[in-house]
Amino acid sequence: MQPGNSYSRVFSVLVSFGLLTLVNAAADRTSEQGEATITGSSSTSSSSIFFPQEFTFSFTHSDPTEECTPYEYAPVTDALNSFPPVWKGASILSSDSAALAMWNSISDSIPTDIAVKVSFYASFISSNYSSSDPDCWWTYDQCITPKLTGLPPDVAAAPEPSTLGYGFDDGPNCSHNAFYDYLDSQNQKATFYFIGSNVAQWPLEAQRALTDGHEICAHTWSHPYMTTVASEDAFAELWYSLQMIKLAVGVTPTCWRPPYGDVDDRIRAIANALGLTTIMWKYDSQDADVDSGNVDGGQVTDADVVSNYNAFIQTAASGTFQTVGAILLSHEIDNFSMTEAISFYPQLKSVFQHIVPVGVSLNKTQPYVETNYSLPTFEQYVAGTLIVNSTTSSSTISSSSSSSTTSQSSTSSISSPSASSKGGQTTASKNAAYKVMDFGYGHVLLLLVTVFFWTSGLLNF
Ligand SMILES: [Zn+2]
Numbered sequence: 001m002q003p004g005n006s007y008s009r010v011f012s013v014l015v016s017f018g019l020l021t022l023v024n025a026a027a028d029r030t031s032e033q034g035e036a037t038i039t040g041s042s043s044t045s046s047s048s049i050f051f052p053q054e055f056t057f058s059f060t061h062s063d064p065t066e067e068c069t070p071y072e073y074a075p076v077t078d079a080l081n082s083f084p085p086v087w088k089g090a091s092i093l094s095s096d097s098a099a100l101a102m103w104n105s106i107s108d109s110i111p112t113d114i115a116v117k118v119s120f121y122a123s124f125i126s127s128n129y130s131s132s133d134p135d136c137w138w139t140y141d142q143c144i145t146p147k148l149t150g151l152p153p154d155v156a157a158a159p160e161p162s163t164l165g166y167g168f169d170d171g172p173n174c175s176h177n178a179f180y181d182y183l184d185s186q187n188q189k190a191t192f193y194f195i196g197s198n199v200a201q202w203p204l205e206a207q208r209a210l211t212d213g214h215e216i217c218a219h220t221w222s223h224p225y226m227t228t229v230a231s232e233d234a235f236a237e238l239w240y241s242l243q244m245i246k247l248a249v250g251v252t253p254t255c256w257r258p259p260y261g262d263v264d265d266r267i268r269a270i271a272n273a274l275g276l277t278t279i280m281w282k283y284d285s286q287d288a289d290v291d292s293g294n295v296d297g298g299q300v301t302d303a304d305v306v307s308n309y310n311a312f313i314q315t316a317a318s319g320t321f322q323t324v325g326a327i328l329l330s331h332e333i334d335n336f337s338m339t340e341a342i343s344f345y346p347q348l349k350s351v352f353q354h355i356v357p358v359g360v361s362l363n364k365t366q367p368y369v370e371t372n373y374s375l376p377t378f379e380q381y382v383a384g385t386l387i388v389n390s391t392t393s394s395s396t397i398s399s400s401s402s403s404s405t406t407s408q409s410s411t412s413s414i415s416s417p418s419a420s421s422k423g424g425q426t427t428a429s430k431n432a433a434y435k436v437m438d439f440g441y442g443h444v445l446l447l448l449v450t451v452f453f454w455t456s457g458l459l460n461f
Pocket of ligand 1: 169
């Protein structure tokens with residue numbers, strides 16, 4: 001054996017290590033931080049075999065090919081068999097003793113004399129429904145004050161004067177980095193209503209919402225018309241969306257928004273029993289209704305959305321919200337909705353004195369079941385304190401730290417990332433650990449293969 005061969009062998013191993021390191025560095029799909037940095041400048045449309053047919057992603061100022069390429073995030077992937085199939089209507093899993101116990105404990109309080117709507121359109125069009133609106137069915141007449149005793153009214157406006165309760169439905173969207181970057185650049189926080197199935201597929205994108213200081217509410221597991229869903233399954237829609245957010249992000253929301261606003265007192269009773277405030281809206285940008293391929297899709301043109309935004313801005317400018325603020329329905333569902341949100345933000349800023357997350361407008365300083373994360377009060381927020389953490393921001397959330405039943409989960413034994421804000425130690429170190437594992441196994445494998453070929457004489461350099 002000549003010395004030169006030894007040197008070149010060592011050199012080749014080093015080069016191999018270097019190449020693998022470069023590959024790793026190019027696309028970190030294992031951490032919120034890595035995922036948040038994926039952006040580009042391409043403008044393309046793409047759909048994915050990993051999504052239902054109705055999902056088409058179209059993006060500008062981002063890299064949809066990379067951002068929307070599915071990845072594995074072990075804490076979620078390993079627990080998927082504890083959840084209903086993504087994008088399928090939820091039911092309580094027979095093996096889920098925590099969900100069954102919770103349902104059994106609340107089912108007596110759920111009204112059985114409010115009919116499950118046969119189907120959204122059939123119930124609506126057939127006029128079987130009494131004009132007195134006995135169920136306080138929002139879809140029928142935008143009722144937000146329940147007729148069933150003991151239920152709080154829905155939140156449909158920001159209580160603070162000249163204030164916009166800012167929020168977006170249907171996320172996390174796999175290509176929301178440019179939009180979240182924009183919000184970050186404006187020091188603007190918002191409320192995000194996450195669909196459980198989307199969180200399951202894009203957990204790191206869900207984590208970014210919390211990391212960036214936004215508020216997270218639930219938006220069901222599979223986005224059904226909730227009044228058409230049997231009570232036990234409606235419970236499952238909410239339950240599993242909460243459990244998935246807890247698993248992926250580390251917090252359990254205490255607010256929710258019904259898909260399509262389709263809620264009545266039966267569904268409100270289920271949400272209320274789960275500790276969830278129902279957040280509605282009075283104004284609708286219809287930004288998700290343009291492309292019928294979206295979950296909220298309908299027959300609306302781009303121009304309609306622009307005119308809806310303009311009308312809303314005009315309404316604000318005319319002083320309508322001087323006493324009580326407003327909530328506008330808008331989405332992070334696709335490039336169009338996010339682009340419109342960005343383009344109208346400066347005008348919204350000019351007509352509202354304050355733009356805040358809905359929870360902040362409600363002075364809801366504890367937005368989650370877990371007590372180690374706080375929102376600022378409205379006064380603190382408008383004075384510039386956008387994020388408030390607990391004194392234990394680097395501690396890992398433990399489900400036992402909460403007495404609320406909603407924190408009980410079949411998956412609660414899996415440690416969740418910290419709820420701390422940007423730079424949260426637990427999240428960072430946990431993700432670093434995954435990174436190190438990837439790095440370690442990959443390099444060890446490469447080393448073994450190299451040594452094998454080397455000693456076999458097949459690699460003769
Ligand atoms: Zn929705």
